[in-house]
Amino acid sequence: MANPSVKTVTIYLIEDDASQRDSIESLLVYKGYIVKSYSAANNFLKNAHFERPAIVISDIRLPDISGVELHHALIEKNINIPIIFISGEASIQQSVDAMKQGAIEFLVKPFEIDELINAITKAIHIELKEINLNLLIENLSPRELEVYKLLLKGHNNQELIDKLHLSLPTVKQYKSEVMRKLNVKSLSRLIELAK
Known part of the structure; x- marks a missing residue:
């Protein structure tokens, strides 16, 4: 739709x-x-x-x-x-x-x-x-969805690295993809979108 x-x-x-x-x-x-x-x-x-x-x-x-x-x-x-x-x-x-x-x-x-x-x-x-928002979230890969949910909980880069067992460049790449697919420029806007 x-x-x-x-x-x-x-x-x-x-x-x-x-x-x-x-x-x-x-x-x-x-x-x-x-x-x-x-x-x-x-x-x-x-x-x-x-x-x-x-x-x-x-x-x-x-x-x-x-x-x-x-x-x-x-x-x-x-x-x-x-x-x-x-x-x-x-x-x-x-x-x-x-x-x-x-x-x-x-x-x-x-x-x-x-x-x-x-x-x-x-x-x-x-x-x-x-x-x-749900239509945009459908475009996220399973790993991007995981990153998105952790970002909403306020996790920082180090916590994402620890939770997902990924390197810093990979975490940054996933964050960047999540923001691009949800069409937001900042983390605060991402959180606001989900409210």
């Missing part, structure tokens, strides 16, 4: 209140987004094909499992897509739990349309950055 655009992002909407779901879906479709709606978390987990790029907008209170439990289920399936939570009566603890787990935003109903669009824009930016 070459450089996906904002409008090719699929938005998975999980909301049990039919009128809220229809209202949000209509707004997003009007704005040009691809939207797939579900009334319950388990329906979504069973039926979604998780086309990437994608983001999830989920109510916290759902008839089967909570939005936070849904997010946890996605993480366990190694589906790391940005999630925005919406809720009618969210407790402070729920929002703290959601944000700790990596939610992009937590919106309390009734929210402004602009708040939702801003959260979606932020989530899409994160999703596209992740997908582009």
Whole structure:
């Protein structure tokens, strides 16, 4: 997939209140987004094909499992897509739990349309950055991938030499290839890219 655009992002909407779901879906479709709606978390987990790029907008209170439990289920399936939570009566603890787990935003109903669009824009930016990084990482050889992961952990040249049993010129060559293939000029930019 070459450089996906904002409008090719699929938005998975999980909301049990039919009128809220229809209202949000209509707004997003009007704005040009691809939207797939579900009334319950388990329906979504069973039926979604998780086309990437994608983001999830989920109510916290759902008839089967909570939005936070849904997010946890996605993480366990190694589906790391940005999630925005919406809720009618969210407790402070729920929002703290959601944000700790990596939610992009937590919106309390009734929210402004602009708040939702801003959260979606932020989530899409994160999703596209992740997908582009994954496409670049696919170009790394197994050894370059190993070097990349060690660089992200903050390993210096000597530590790379010790861990990988390579000479200094070889380590420098691998670092240089990793930076070239990921299109970064500095180690700090490499680390920033992976955040």
